[in-house]
Amino acid sequence: xxxxxxxxxxxxxxxxxxxxxxxxxxxxxxxxxxxxxxxxxxxxxxxxxxxxxxxxxxxxxxxxxxxxxxxxxxxxxxxxxxxxxxxxxxxxxxxxxxxxxxxxxxxxxxxxxxxxxxxxxxxxxxxxxxxxxxxxxxxxxxxxxxxxxxxxxxxxxxxxxxxxxxxxxxxxxxxxxxxxxxxxxxxxxxxxxxxxxxxxxxxxxxxxxxxxxxxxxxxxxxxxxxxxxxxxxxxxxxxxxxxxxxxxxxxxxxxxxxxxxxxxxxxxxxxxxxxxxxxxxxxxxxxxxxxxxxxxxxxxxxxxxxxxxxxxxxxxxxxxxxxxxxxxxxxxxxxxxxxxxxxxxxxxxxxxxxxxxxxxxxxxxxxxxxxxxxxxxxxxxxxxxxxxxxxxxxxxxxxxxxxxxxxxxxxxxxxxxxxx
RNA sequence: CGGGGUAUAGCGCAGUUUGGUAGCGCGCUUGCAUGGGGUGUAAGAGGUCGUCGGUUCAACUCCGGCUACCCCGACCA
Numbered sequence: 039x040x041x042x043x044x045x046x047x048x049x050x051x052x053x054x055x056x057x058x059x060x061x062x063x064x065x066x067x068x069x070x071x072x073x074x075x076x077x078x079x080x081x082x083x084x085x086x087x088x089x090x091x092x093x094x095x096x097x098x099x100x101x102x103x104x105x106x107x108x109x110x111x112x113x114x115x116x117x118x119x120x121x122x123x124x125x126x127x128x129x130x131x132x133x134x135x136x137x138x139x140x141x142x143x144x145x146x147x148x149x150x151x152x153x154x155x156x157x158x159x160x161x162x163x164x165x166x167x168x169x170x171x172x173x174x175x176x177x178x179x180x181x182x183x184x185x186x187x188x189x190x191x192x193x194x195x196x197x198x199x200x201x202x203x204x205x206x207x208x209x210x211x212x213x214x215x216x217x218x219x220x221x222x223x224x225x226x227x228x229x230x231x232x233x234x235x236x237x238x239x240x241x242x243x244x245x246x247x248x249x250x251x252x253x254x255x256x257x258x259x260x261x262x263x264x265x266x267x268x269x270x271x272x273x274x275x276x277x278x279x280x281x282x283x284x285x286x287x288x289x290x291x292x293x294x295x296x297x298x299x300x301x302x303x304x305x306x307x308x309x310x311x312x313x314x315x316x317x318x319x320x321x322x323x324x325x326x327x328x329x330x331x332x333x334x335x336x337x338x339x340x341x342x343x344x345x346x347x348x349x350x351x352x353x354x355x356x357x358x359x360x361x362x363x364x365x366x367x368x369x370x371x372x373x374x375x376x377x378x379x380x381x382x383x384x385x386x387x388x389x390x391x392x393x394x395x396x397x398x399x400x401x402x403x404x405x406x407x408x409x410x411x412x413x414x415x416x417x418x419x420x421x422x423x424x425x426x427x428x429x430x431x432x433x434x435x436x437x438x439x440x441x442x443x444x445x446x447x448x449x450x451x452x453x454x455x456x457x458x
Numbered sequence: 459c460g461g462g463g464u465a466u467a468g469c470g471c472a473g474u475u476u477g478g479u480a481g482c483g484c485g486c487u488u489g490c491a492u493g494g495g496g497u498g499u500a501a502g503a504g505g506u507c508g509u510c511g512g513u514u515c516a517a518c519u520c521c522g523g524c525u526a527c528c529c530c531g532a533c534c535a
Contacts, residue, residue, distance in 0.1 A: 055528040404495035
């Protein structure tokens with residue numbers, strides 16, 4: 039992408055009221071703009087990151103045999119009355135009447151929709167177990183949206199639902215999702231923990247939350263110094279730092295996290311209400327067991343920034359950066375040689391499969407460096423007459439203090455190595 | 459929903475006390491110079507001062523209602 043043909047609207051100052059780091063940086067980098075309280079518009083730069091997160095989530099869902107579907111946000115009251123949540127969900131459920139005066143809502147989650155569909159689609163034990171997911175907009179009419187993208191009223195979520203003949207099958211699929219989530223957050227390049235958690239308004243028995251670890255997180259976690267043990271302190275309200283870990287390994291210490299994923303064993307609480315049955319091998323109808331599995335896709339973008347930033351701006355993990363490489367020319371508008379070298383490199387790197395940002399603006403070097411650092415591009419190449427004379431390209435990683443010189447004809451292999 | 463705050467150019471702010479119909483910085487446009495860390499210079503464009511009403515010869519400024527947004531809390535993914 040050439041910056042001269044792109045919408046790169048960076049700002050030096052944070053808009054008033056943006057207190058959270060990720061909120062400030064997303065605004066300053068030109069990733070998002072506010073439309074109303076808890077409602078955000080995604081600019082091209084921000085959407086690139088969102089799409090990369092979606093892509094990783096989609097890959098791992100597909101890898102465990104979960105099937106992608108798409109359900110509507112606008113839903114009739116009937117299914118919510120059937121589950122009982124029309125009245126119990128609370129004011130977060132945004133209700134309205136359509137032109138025919140029918141009670142309608144914007145869906146905050148999709149247990150009702152999927153269960154009402156699958157009771158018709160699934161008829162036999164032979165079809166089980168099976169799981170479906172979607173990546174779609176959810177609406178929750180939050181009392182107080184806050185912290186930019188971290189708590190919004192409208193957000194992108196990956197929600198998945200599994201169907202089973204029995205609890206043992208549910209447990210097996212739950213474990214598969216647990217493993218898939220671990221892979222996803224590892225691939226995203228984030229430091230995270232899976233925590234035992236409360237099931238909240240979704241209901242069900244067993245549940246785990248996946249948290250991105252950062253001091254700015256809303257949730258307080260107790261983790262073991264010696265093992266993977268981690269729990270939301272709401273489940274262990276009397277715990278103190280230094281107490282023995284409940285799993286017997288090490289002692290507890292406190293940390294904070296941003297919840298970016300939550301998996302539940304729902305059991306039959308929804309399938310029972312919707313009378314979602316299949317026939318067993320013996321020809322008898324049996325209520326299906328269900329699991330549900332959520333990931334806050336848009337929240338991950340903000341959580342990643344909370345975890346990965348410095349005084350100059352965002353420091354993207356390589357897997358979700360909007361651009362892999364930025365090319366910054368020195369004095370290109372006076373040197374045809376620099377211009378040709380940049381063009382050639384831009385073409386070659388793009389052909390090699392990299393997302394390349396070529397800063398072809400007629401800007402001072404300082405401006406281009408500052409923008410590249412603010413928007414967090416991991417790999418920076420500086421092309422100038424000096425380097426061309428010596429047949430080298432100046433390379434710098436966003437996280438490193440010093441730059442290094444790479445022979446011009448080795449630069450593509452060098453960058454490929456960074457991604458292997 | 460309770461408490462606190464803000465609303466003036468795209469963004470950050472001053473002006474309001476002491477009413478006389480708007481200003482600074484950044485950004486944007488154009489010229490010249492500069493060209494390895496947000497450069498300098500000159501000339502420009504851009505605002506019914508959140509909204510409705512009141513007081514007044516006159517309201518960004520005073521008074522009242524409303525709305526929006528932000529922060530803390532409770533709540534929540």
